[in-house]
Amino acid sequence: MxxxxxxxxxxxxxxxxxxxxxxxxxxxxxxxxxxxxxxxxxxxxxxxxxxxxxxxxxxxxxxxxxxxxxxxxxxxxxxxxxxxxxxxxxxxxxxxSKEATAREMAVAARDCSRRLQKLSSEERKKILLDIADALEANEDAIRSENEADVEAAQGAGYEKSLIARMTLKPGKITNLARSIRAIADMEDPISHTLKRTEVAKDLVFEKAYCPLGVLLIIFESRPDALVQIATLAIRSGNGLLLKGGKEAMRSNAILHKVITGVIPDAVGKKLIGLVTSKDEIADLLALDDVIDLVIPRGSKNLVSQIKATTKIPVLGHADGICHVYIDKSADMDMAKRIVLDAKVDYPAACNAMETLLIHKDLSKSEGLDDLLVELEKEGVVIYGGPIAHDKLKLPKVDSFRHEYSSMACTLEFVDDVHSAIDHINRYGSAHTDCIITTDEKAAESFLQQVDSAAVFHNASTRFCDGTRFGLGAEVGISTGRIHARGPVGVDGLLTTRCILRGSGQVVNGDKGVVYTHRDLPLQ
Amino acid sequence: MxxxxxxxxxxxxxxxxxxxxxxxxxxxxxxxxxxxxxxxxxxxxxxxxxxxxxxxxxxxxxxxxxxxxxxxxxxxxxxxxxxxxxxxxxxxxxxxSKEATAREMAVAARDCSRRLQKLSSEERKKILLDIADALEANEDAIRSENEADVEAAQGAGYEKSLIARMTLKPGKITNLARSIRAIADMEDPISHTLKRTEVAKDLVFEKAYCPLGVLLIIFESRPDALVQIATLAIRSGNGLLLKGGKEAMRSNAILHKVITGVIPDAVGKKLIGLVTSKDEIADLLALDDVIDLVIPRGSKNLVSQIKATTKIPVLGHADGICHVYIDKSADMDMAKRIVLDAKVDYPAACNAMETLLIHKDLSKSEGLDDLLVELEKEGVVIYGGPIAHDKLKLPKVDSFRHEYSSMACTLEFVDDVHSAIDHINRYGSAHTDCIITTDEKAAESFLQQVDSAAVFHNASTRFCDGTRFGLGAEVGISTGRIHARGPVGVDGLLTTRCILRGSGQVVNGDKGVVYTHRDLPLQ
CATH class of the missing domain: 3.40.1160.10 (Acetylglutamate kinase-like)
Incomplete structure (x- = not known):
């Protein structure tokens, strides 16, 4: 019908x-x-x-x-x-009752988030400190549930790397509690004023931070992501729906219980919903009228699939094809140190180096030979672009757009810093790219013209991380250009509002007031 | 196959x-x-x-x-x-060759925008000043093309309001040129540093503004929107595709020609593409890999359709269901002045009042009677919600979610400021809402808890506008929560990037440096 x-x-x-x-x-x-x-x-x-x-x-x-x-x-x-x-x-x-449940949870999370926003800054801070205390007080119970998950995953024959990621190692709870207390100590971002302007006499415009609303986090394995993200959501006044992987079901359940256990009734425990029903991710992703932002934490495939299927804005990145470019004037010892760290420190990380670009004049240098020997010694397999394949007899790459996420990388020679910039803008994933040079002019060209979320001079790409940048924690790294970009902390979970305080002013065809548009101090 | x-x-x-x-x-x-x-x-x-x-x-x-x-x-x-x-x-x-054309234009606009970004701030400023001069120098030709469009539209029997919007009135070109010069005088936003942190010794993190990339503007009738948006795009270093309504075809063509005529070869005229081929909007909206943001300027239907059909982020608003709430303690003379302005100054504007909420204790006050008489005198038709229908014998509204965009509004009584807030959060469109009160506490509750892009105290909703707020000009008003919100000027056409300047630092399992995370002055 x-x-x-x-x-x-x-x-x-x-x-x-x-x-x-x-x-x-x-x-x-x-x-x-x-x-x-x-x-x-x-x-x-x-x-x-x-x-x-x-x-x-x-x-x-x-x-x-x-x-x-x-x-x-x-x-x-x-x-x-x-x-x-x-x-x-x-x-x-x-x-x-599938969809109803998830929708009801999102609506309830928004109601609770509005009550959370009404609290004083001190009251919000207290919730975070209470969470830190509660995690420590329940450490034994949390670890025993986590062990049960790990055992089950081992029994089910899951991959070792996945099991490693889902395991809460000794000291992890203490670390999490410490990081929650650090976030509690941050200046309250809600209502923080970004701009104040006198529009006309006694008519004052303010632009201030406010929470986004309701976030949906879809995460795989890592139960500590649940804790970090819940903390950042509370600090920024947002409601939250969590959808974790079923492999860490018991860990997620107890962490969720411990955290919501200390949320006061004035806010409501439904502030943070753990979606444990049979709700499918597709059902959650259809709720674009009640969820403001999706943050996927997991594999490249998960992120790509989510981006392709939802109308809700997605914060994150699918690819991390990070480049290091060694300029003609580079200090080759520094280059060796940075390249090794960028590739070897954690090869599966999104901020690990995948492509090494080298100035053509260095193709027969001792420095390069030395670097290649070191990489091989560490066990890094090197593939060559067309030129490097010819010059160095390296096995040839299929495509420059390849993310190895393992102990391998692509190497290619370029004519100069401008070719390097072009190469990165063409084949990169706009995540993190680095130049190694002693030539300040080349460095500035690179920093200004490489069109990526993070651009580095003389430092390892592995530094691209919210905690390392000093943001307290991160909900993820965004390669999107809209809203947040780069490692995202509390700021990325906020939007702004315009507040106008007047004394009866009217527009009246723009003859109602005399516009002054004078910047005012932020107070 | x-x-x-x-x-x-x-x-x-x-x-x-x-x-x-x-x-x-x-x-x-x-x-x-x-x-x-x-x-x-x-x-x-x-x-x-x-x-x-x-x-x-x-x-x-x-x-x-x-x-x-x-x-x-x-x-x-x-x-x-x-x-x-x-x-x-x-x-x-x-x-x-349909899709190829639009895609090629987008790719070319990005190339040109990268060259535009390489220019010095003074060189970008000069382009804007040259555009202002060129518009004035070509005023006669522009007006004659515009008159041809207007005549054709009259002949084709277009609506009067549409013809009014597409007409460049005497003095308009001068006004546009003046506003371009004001934008040229603004501080250059590109590379403006928002944050600086010492991550470790000699390792400095910066967060800086950078352009979004390529914008697609889809606009109806108003040819002056083309000029405003092109100016803001150049100021913010973005490439631009323009798709105007066919009713203003000749006006758009000459404005585009005059503007791109002064763009230097070092940047390239393809920085701003005017899509005049038979490309359909749907083809343009499919280019989510080469266009970063769509800004629709036109009817509610246009905006809703675009939002429903593209994966490109859309900046704008579909509905403008703006509320004025008159609190118990309001100065009723001020209330009368503001309500009349909010409804009558420009009833079709998105920031015009659609719903008037009144504290229940005022239902039998002289002040309210006086206000209703004034509204009727101006020709405003008033519909009542269930309570107002009973008390004042007003014709009953179908729905509180109604945008009249004409000389009509809804009136309803509420119990207090909290009911007003709930009503607005439930039925509003999160555009602009206002409280009229002398009670500072009620005002603060309203300003903090109404979940809209703009919240006003004792001032007409009609002030919600980029020019009135002092942003120079606006590309539109956003009710989205992601990225820009409220009236959007140059800031909303920018994203940020992370710049890290080091001296050879490596992460090495976070033992490579001692993190200091010290805020630095912005320079």
Whole structure:
């Protein structure tokens, strides 16, 4: 049955609190949905459709009410896609509360976040300190749940690297508590004024920070990510939905319980929702009207898939094809130290070097020979671009856009700093790129013209990290150009609002006031 | 023919410069596409497919090569949708360069923007001053092209309001030139440092502004929007694609010509592309890999459609359901002045009042009677919510989420400031909302808890505007929470980058340096 709305809603479709009911269950929805005079859904049309559909279903004829505006609704229904509202005489036997749960959690998280924002800065700080204390007090219980996850993962034959990432090593809880206390001590970012302008006499404009709203974090393995992100969300006044990997289910559950256990009733424990139901990621990603930002923490594939399938803004990066360029004038000892660190310190990290660009004049230098020997000694496999393949007889790369994430890298020669910049802007992933040089002019060209989230001079790419940059912690590293870019701490979880304080001013065709537009001190 | 890629590309599909070829023309593409050893598309598979497809087509059998991963490729092909690569023996007779054009323009705009960024601040300033001069020097020609558009629109029977918006009135060019000179005088935002931190000894972190990249502006009627936006784009170092309404075609063409006429060769005129070909908006919106931000300037419908169909971030707002709340303690003379201005100054503006909320204790006050009389005198039609309908016998509203954009508004009584806040957060569009009160505590609650881009105390909602706020000009008003929010000037066209200047530091498992994390002055 085709209608002018997407299906049956729990309230007026225009009300953001209303949700579409994907599966109608008479016992449950018959009472809840009001078809009163006040409801837009109650103007006869939908009531009559629901009556007819429920009637047909009860006689064994399943019915879907869907939108007649979309041209492919019927095809989608025939394919079995979840669109519109399904009426079926066995629906009461199904487990069909999926989307409602996640949506309800998001709406509740927003309500709680508004109450969190009303608290004083000291009260928010106290919540964070209480979380740090509670984690330490419950360390044994947390570790025993984590061990159970690790054992189960070992039994299930998960990869070693995944098991390593999900293990909370001794001292980890203490470290987490310390980092929470550091974040608690940060200046409160909420309502922090960024700009003040006198618009006209007694009319003052302010631009101030405020929370984004509700964040959805989708993370794999690492249970410590849950703690870090929950802390940053509370510090920035945001509500949070957490969707962790099932491999760390028990660890996530106890961490969530310990953290929400100290959230005061004035805020509400639903501030942080742990999605443990069978909600699929796709269902969560469809909630673009109640979730403001998705932060995926996990593999490149996870991030790419999320970006491709949601209308919610995604903060993160898929690729980390980081370059180090050794300029003609580089100090080759420094170059060796930085290149080795950038590749070897943690080869699977997103900020590890994947491509080494070298000024062509260095192709027969002792410094380069020495560097190559060192890399090989560490076990790094080197592939060559077309020129390096010819000159150094290296195995040839398939593509310059390759992220090894392992003890391997690409090497290529370039003509000068400008070719290096072009190469990076063309083949890089705009994550972190570095120049090694003693030539200040070349360094400045590189820093200004390489179009990446982070550009370094004479320092290892591995420094690209929120904690190392001094942001307290990070929710991730963004290679997007909109909103936050680079390692993202509390700032990236905030947006701004315009506040205008007047004394009765009107615009009146711009003759109402005399505009002064004078910058004021921030107070 | 189903393949593992979307169709035939002009180069390796992984290269961002490669584009899918929607219509294969042997005369054109046969030579351009390399199936050499170096190309990933050249590994036999695609070459063989293209050979077979071109062969079949030449015998009169049209072929589409499309992706076999998507489950609905065949249905889409049968529906005639533009997916994959089509081979047809008459393709050489078709006009089929659509997408290529827009994509090429976007790629060229990015190249030019990189050269624009390399200029000195003074050189960028000179371009803006030259544009101001050129507009004034060409005023007669611009006005005569504009008059031709206006005449044609009148002849075609366009709406009066649209014709009013597209008309460049006497003095408009002078005003535009003045505003360009004001923007030229602004402090250069590019490379402006927002934060400096000493990470470790001789290792300095900087967060600095940089351009977003390439902007796509889709605007209706107003040719002056073209000038304003081009100016802000140059000031912020961005490349620009402009897609104007066909009703102002001649005005847009001459303005574009005058502006790009003064862009120096060192930058390139392709910095600002005017899309005049038959490119459809949908084709432009598909270019999410080469366009960084879309700014729609036009009707609510235009904005909603764009938001629903593109993966490119959209800056703007669809609805402007702005509220004025008159608190119990309000000065009713001030309330009258502000409410009248908020509704009557420009009723079709997005920052005009749509809903008037009134404290219930005022329901029988003389002040309210007086206000209602004044509103009626001005010709404002007032609709009531359920309570106001009962108390004042007003015609009843269908929904609180209604934007009249005309001389009409909704009126409802609320219990107190907290009910007003809840009402606005529930039914508003998070654009601009105002409280009128002499009670400072109520004002602060309202300013802190109303979750809108702009919140006002004792001032007309009509002040929500980039020029009035002192931003120089605006590209639009954003109700999004990600990136820019509220009226958006140059700041909203910038992103940030992390710059790290070192002297050979390495991470080495975080034992490489001693972190100091000391804030440094901005210089």
């Amino acid at each position: 085709l209608s002018d709305v997407e299906g049956l809603y729990s309230g007026p479709p225009s009300d953001p609190q209303s949700k579409i009911i994907h599966t109608y269950v008479n016992e449950k929805h018959g009472k809840l949905i009001s078809f009163g005079e006040k409801s837009r859904v109650g103007r006869g049309g939908m009531q009559a459709k629901v009556f007819a559909a429920a009637n047909a279903a009860s006689k064994g004829v399943p019915v879907v009410i869907a939108s007649g505006f979309a041209t492919d609704s019927i095809i989608k229904v025939l394919k079995g896609e979840k669109i519109g509202t399904l009426f079926h005489n066995e629906a009461n036997l199904w487990e069909c | 189903l393949s593992d890629v979307e169709g035939l590309y002009s180069g390796p599909p992984s290269d961002p410069q490669s584009k899918i070829i929607h219509t294969y023309v042997n005369e054109k593409h046969g030579k351009l596409i390399s199936f050499g050893e170096k190309s990933r598309v050249g590994r036999g598979g695609m070459q063989a497919k293209v050979f077979a497809a071109a062969n079949a087509a030449s015998k009169g059998v049209p072929v589409v090569i499309a992706s076999g991963f998507a489950t609905d490729s065949i249905i889409k092909v049968l529906k005639g949708e533009k997916i994959g690569t089509l081979f047809h023996n008459e393709a050489n007779l078709w006009e089929c």
